[in-house]
Amino acid sequence: MRCGANRALLVRLTRAHLAHRRLPGAEPDLTAGLRHRLVGKLSLVEEVPGGVQMTVDGTIEGGAKPAAVLQSLSRFYA
Numbered sequence: 001m002r003c004g005a006n007r008a009l010l011v012r013l014t015r016a017h018l019a020h021r022r023l024p025g026a027e028p029d030l031t032a033g034l035r036h037r038l039v040g041k042l043s044l045v046e047e048v049p050g051g052v053q054m055t056v057d058g059t060i061e062g063g064a065k066p067a068a069v070l071q072s073l074s075r076f077y078a
Contacts, residue, residue, distance in 0.1 A: 007077040036062035051077035
């Protein structure tokens with residue numbers, strides 16, 4: 001599949017879970033000034049009219065446990 005996209009649209013960001021919100025009393029791992037890393041995995045690519053749609057699963061790391069888990073859905077149009 002070939003796509004020379006000139007427009008991109010973030011359709012939605014779903015399943016964004018922050019670790020400190022799941023565990024009462026836990027400190028947030030996303031502290032300003034510290035180094036964090038987003039690890040993403042392209043999980044699905046689909047053709048849509050005029051372009052493609054991609055689903056990416058991601059994890060924000062930076063501490064002993066993931067700081068956040070998310071899923072994004074983006075569309076790219078030619």
